[in-house]
Amino acid sequence: MDGKHSWTYLYFLLFLIVQERCDACDWMISQFRMKNSFCISELEGMSGEITSMHVPFPHQEYYDIEMAKVEDQVRFLTYATDHIIKLLNAVSLKDDIDWDSKKLDNLLNVLDYRQLKELTKCTATYARRAGHSSSEKKLRRHFRKLKKMLNDSNYSANSLAQIRNVMLQHLRRMDIIAANVSQELTKKTN
Numbered sequence: 141m142d143g144k145h146s147w148t149y150l151y152f153l154l155f156l157i158v159q160e161r162c163d164a165c166d167w168m169i170s171q172f173r174m175k176n177s178f179c180i181s182e183l184e185g186m187s188g189e190i191t192s193m194h195v196p197f198p199h200q201e202y203y204d205i206e207m208a209k210v211e212d213q214v215r216f217l218t219y220a221t222d223h224i225i226k227l228l229n230a231v232s233l234k235d236d237i238d239w240d241s242k243k244l245d246n247l248l249n250v251l252d253y254r255q256l257k258e259l260t261k262c263t264a265t266y267a268r269r270a271g272h273s274s275s276e277k278k279l280r281r282h283f284r285k286l287k288k289m290l291n292d293s294n295y296s297a298n299s300l301a302q303i304r305n306v307m308l309q310h311l312r313r314m315d316i317i318a319a320n321v322s323q324e325l326t327k328k329t330n
């Protein structure tokens with residue numbers, strides 16, 4: 141292969157990589173926030189009260205991630221979505237709770253089969269990284285505490301109301317991160 145051809149080949153490869161990310165992350169630009177706002181309205185619309193929170197919310201982790209690189213933001217969203225799904229799944233397995241089960245199902249379907257799936261696809265276009273960032277570790281600890289609170293109270297109405305409130309806060313903060321991601325990815329495609 142002469143020099144000129146190998147450059148052409150290299151550009152072509154680069155084009156493919158960029159193109160691949162566009163396709164894999166397209167959901168983050170075109171759909172994620174819309175689906176997220178659907179999730180928020182399903183969560184808001186479930187019956188049962190929303191009380192004030194006694195559980196600390198990981199505000200600092202969200203501030204940090206708002207300033208992070210887009211690839212870390214995508215990873216963080218993936219991680220947070222996964223935790224939310226696991227927690228809500230545990231709730232959905234209980235039968236005597238006062239949440240609207242249809243809305244909970246809708247919510248879990250969108251989170252699991254759309255948001256998480258698309259986030260994972262997008263994350264896969266970035267280089268693999270061993271271990272978890274400190275924001276991710278703190279997030280994991282936060283969710284572990286929530287799980288323990290639910291369990292220790294036997295999924296009491298009060299703890300469920302708090303969980304719903306915390307999940308709403310997550311989804312609202314995730315929307316800001318998703319807006320960052322969408323903006324950055326749009327810049328790169330143009």
Ligand SMILES: *[C@@H]1O[C@H](CO)[C@@H](O)[C@H](O)[C@H]1NC(C)=O
Nearest residue numbers: 206207208209316317319320
């Ligand atoms: C993400 O959005 C927030 C709120 O609009 C903004 O303050 C922050 O600078 C953005 N982060 C990046 C990396 O663009």
Ligand SMILES: *[C@@H]1O[C@H](CO)[C@@H](O)[C@H](O)[C@H]1NC(C)=O
Nearest residue numbers: 287288289290291292293294
């Ligand atoms: C769940 O809660 C029960 C009491 O309600 C407790 O005995 C048990 O150890 C808890 N399990 C975990 C994993 O925290």
Ligand SMILES: *[C@@H]1O[C@H](CO)[C@@H](O)[C@H](O)[C@H]1NC(C)=O
Nearest residue numbers: 289290291292293294295296
């Ligand atoms: C939760 O349920 C367990 C077993 O039924 C019971 O021993 C425990 O006291 C309950 N805890 C609360 C906080 O109601």
